Every structure is written in structure tokens, then in C-alpha cells.
Amino acid sequence: MRAxxxxxxxxxxxxxxxxxxFFFNTSGVGQGDDEGAAAFVDGKLENSFAYxxxxxxxxxxxxxxxxxxxxxxxELFQYLLGLLRAHPELxxxxxxxxxxxxxxxxxxxxxxxxxxxxxxxEELGQYTAAVDLAERAIRVEDITTDQWARGFRVxxxxxxxxxxxxxxxxxxAWARAIEAPDGHDLLxxxxxELAYRHLAANEYEQARERLESAIVKHxxxxxxxxxxxxxxxxxxFMGREDEAEFHWCWVNEHIPGDVMARRCFVAAARKxxxxxxPELGGFSASGMIGGNTRIMKEAYATARGNFLRxxxxxxxxxxxGRSCQSE
Amino acid sequence: xxxxxxxxxxxxTLAIALEADHSSGFDPLAIEWMLPGHFEEARAxxxxxxxxxxxxxxxxxxxxxxxxxxxxxxx
Numbered sequence: 072m073r074a075x076x077x078x079x080x081x082x083x084x085x086x087x088x089x090x091x092x093f094f095f096n097t098s099g100v101g102q103g104d105d106e107g108a109a110a111f112v113d114g115k116l117e118n119s120f121a122y123x124x125x126x127x128x129x130x131x132x133x134x135x136x137x138x139x140x141x142x143x144x145x146e147l148f149q150y151l152l153g154l155l156r157a158h159p160e161l162x163x164x165x166x167x168x169x170x171x172x173x174x175x176x177x178x179x180x181x182x183x184x185x186x187x188x189x190x191x192x193e194e195l196g197q198y199t200a201a202v203d204l205a206e207r208a209i210r211v212e213d214i215t216t217d218q219w220a221r222g223f224r225v226x227x228x229x230x231x232x233x234x235x236x237x238x239x240x241x242x243x244a245w246a247r248a249i250e251a252p253d254g255h256d257l258l259x260x261x262x263x264e265l266a267y268r269h270l271a272a273n274e275y276e277q278a279r280e281r282l283e284s285a286i287v288k289h290x291x292x293x294x295x296x297x298x299x300x301x302x303x304x305x306x307x308f309m310g311r312e313d314e315a316e317f318h319w320c321w322v323n324e325h326i327p328g329d330v331m332a333r334r335c336f337v338a339a340a341r342k343x344x345x346x347x348x349p350e351l352g353g354f355s356a357s358g359m360i361g362g363n364t365r366i367m368k369e370a371y372a373t374a375r376g377n378f379l380r381x382x383x384x385x386x387x388x389x390x391x392g393r394s395c396q397s398e
Numbered sequence: 399x400x401x402x403x404x405x406x407x408x409x410x411t412l413a414i415a416l417e418a419d420h421s422s423g424f425d426p427l428a429i430e431w432m433l434p435g436h437f438e439e440a441r442a443x444x445x446x447x448x449x450x451x452x453x454x455x456x457x458x459x460x461x462x463x464x465x466x467x468x469x470x471x472x473x
Contacts (some may be wrong), residue, residue, distance in 0.1 A: 093453050121455055
């Protein structure tokens with residue numbers, strides 16, 4: 072459920088801002104049925120079992136089509152943006168949002184207002200406006216290091232979304248000079264953004280090195296789950312599936328409330344899934360034996376066994392830990 | 399390969415060792431799903447708020463936990 076697109080921060084933020092999301096069980100097995108929903112969608116969908124589909128709030132509940140069944144996180148985001156562009160009357164700006172935009176546009180040129188508006192535009196997928204405001208914010212003289220870091224996050228994320236990798240590298244080089252109060256979070260973010268660049272170029276070894284180094288140096292980083300998920304992805308594409316499973320299961324076992332937890336479960340249980348994972352090679356993935364719920368759980372249990380085995384084998388190596396802990 | 403695996407184990411062990419003393423950071427961000435059994439409420443909210451209704455059909459079952467909390471259980 073929270074695999075792939077549904078665990079992608081920009082998808083989540085856009086759904087929460089602009090849609091009313093509802094889920095229910097279409098299988099007839101287990102919990103989570105909803106007769107009203109089943110009757111509502113009846114006859115409206117091509118695939119009535121597994122889907123994400125949008126409906127107008129009109130009396131008929133007109134269907135606007137579904138996302139692709141195996142949509143990647145970026146395709147899902149574009150699907151949502153497409154719906155909003157096609158129906159601007161349902162993408163209206165709230166009073167609170169209007170106040171944020173107004174403060175940045177007409178108020179004094181203060182960093183707080185500019186950054187708030189930049190972050191809001193980013194959440195709404197309005198990247199030109201977001202970049203303009205964030206760049207104005209970071210040029211203000213009395214900006215704090217914390218605000219500078221927030222400006223970096225907006226600019227780096229958008230550069231990543233737009234696959235402007237040299238800009239990502241430039242922004243990261245610039246951000247290293249920031250001594251932000253949440254320094255560990257910022258440094259982890261920098262490594263993550265640079266790792267995305269490696270992943271996009273299929274440079275898995277470099278990506279993994281960078282991510283695992285960040286995991287070690289910044290264990291309390293807010294984006295720990297994301298660091299682990301992609302360290303697992305890089306390991307997977309290097310053919311080191313045990314180590315990939317270690318990272319994915321780690322997230323499930325240690326931070327189950329993290330945004331990446333379900334995505335990590337799905338990756339760890341990939342061989343028991345009934346569909347190929349778009350983040351692990353999609354239809355070119357091999358070794359799948361799935362699947363139903365029982366097979367998925369068994370696949371996860373096998374991955375978890377690898378996680379426990381690797382964890383147990385690492386006992387007694389604390390000198391390295393002490394050295395890094397004192398950094 | 400052996401060197402790489404050793405390095406991997408050292409790093410992951412360190413992360414575990416650190417966890418013993420510090421809680422790990424995490425991001426609780428999640429979609430604010432409306433739950434099964436509340437479809438009419440979801441539809442009413444969509445109409446009232448003038449927002450698009452997104453419906454996710456789940457074909458591999460939902461367990462008890464997942465039916466009452468969108469960030470828990472299996473679904």
C-alpha cells in the first residue's frame with residue numbers, strides 16, 4: 072500500500088493538500104470492505120480490483136480515469152498534477168495558502184515569508200515559482216543558517232525532480248558550508264541528494280557508499296528511512312540482495328512509523344509479491360514466486376531472517392562505533 | 399568481496415550500536431486516508447470541500463489493523 076508512489080513525500084503532500092483519499096478492500100477476503108464504495112465504483116473502472124482512480128464530486132461521481140497500475144512515483148505525481156490542471160476549479164487555493172502567498176508577494180521581503188511560500192509552491196508542484204522564491208530568500212542578508220538549510224532543501228529537491236544533476240551537485244557543495252542548527256539532518260540530506268544523482272546514473276556502488284556513510288554518521292537523521300531504502304536499492308542492483316534486505320528490514324524493525332516502512336516491506340518481500348516492483352527493475356526483475364498474502368509474509372520472513380543473521384554477525388565491533396560516535 | 403562485506407558489517411553494526419544509545423530519526427509523513435466503512439463521509443467531504451475524490455482499491459486483502467489505521471497493519 073505504501074510502496075513506491077504512496078511512500079513518496081511529494082506525492083503524499085500533494086494528495087493531502089488537494090484530494091480526499093479513501094481506500095477499501097476489493098478482494099472479499101479479510102477486513103476493510105465498504106459496500107458503499109463498491110457500489111459507487113461498480114461499472115466505472117476497467118480494472119476493478121487494484122487501482123488508484125479519481126472521481127469528480129458531482130452527483131454521478133464521474134470517473135476521471137486511473138493511474139497506471141505499475142506507475143512509478145514520478146508517474147503517479149504527474150497523474151495527480153494532470154488531474155489538478157484539468158480541473159482547476161477543484162484545485163482552489165485555501166485562505167491559509169493565499170495568506171502565505173500574499174505575504175511573500177506583497178509583504179516586506181522577509182526570509183520567513185519567502186521560504187514558506189517557496190515550500191508551499193513546491194508541495195503543489197509549482198516549481199518555477201518555488202525556485203524563484205527560494206532563491207530570493209537565500210539572498211536576503213539576515214538569513215539564519217536554519218533558513219538557509221530550508222532554502223537548500225527546496226532547491227535541491229526540485230533540481231532532483233527535474234533531473235538537473237549538475238545543479239544538485241552545485242547546491243550540495245554550497246550547502247556544505249552551512250552550519251545549520253540541525254546539522255546532522257542537513258548533512259544527511261546533502262548525501263541523500265548526491266546519492267540520488269548516482270542512482271540516476273546507475274552508479275550503485277558510489278550511491279551505496281555515500282548512503283551507508285550517511286547512515287553511520289547521522290543515525291538520527293529525519294530521513295533515515297529514505298537513506299536505508301535507497302542503500303537497499305543500490306545494494307540490490309549490485310547483486311547484494313542480503314545486504315539490501317538488511318537495510319529494508321532495518322527500517323521495518325526499527326522505525327515502523329517511518330514514511331518508507333511499507334515501501335521497505337514491499338521491497339524486502341519482493342519475491343512474494345504478485346507484481347514486479349517498479350523500483351527494482353520492474354518487469355525485468357527475476358526470482359518472483361508470488362503471490363498472495365501468505366506468500367508475501369513468508370517472503371518477508373525470509374528477508375528478515377537475513378537481516379537477523381547479518382545483525383548477529385556484527386557483534387563486538389564497537390571500536391569503530393566509538394570512533395564515529397565522538398565525531 | 400570479503401573486504402566489502404566486512405566494511406558493510408562494520409557500518410551497519412555501528413548504526414545498531416548507536417541506536418542503543420539514541421533513538422533513530424524518522425519521518426512520520428503519511429497520506430491522510432479516509433478509512434474503509436467511511437465512504438459516504440469521504441464522498442461528502444469531497445463535495446463539501448470541492449476536491450477530487452481519490453479511491454484506492456486494494457486487491458490483496460486488508461487485516462484488522464490496516465482496516466482501522468492507514469499507517470498500520472497489512473494492506
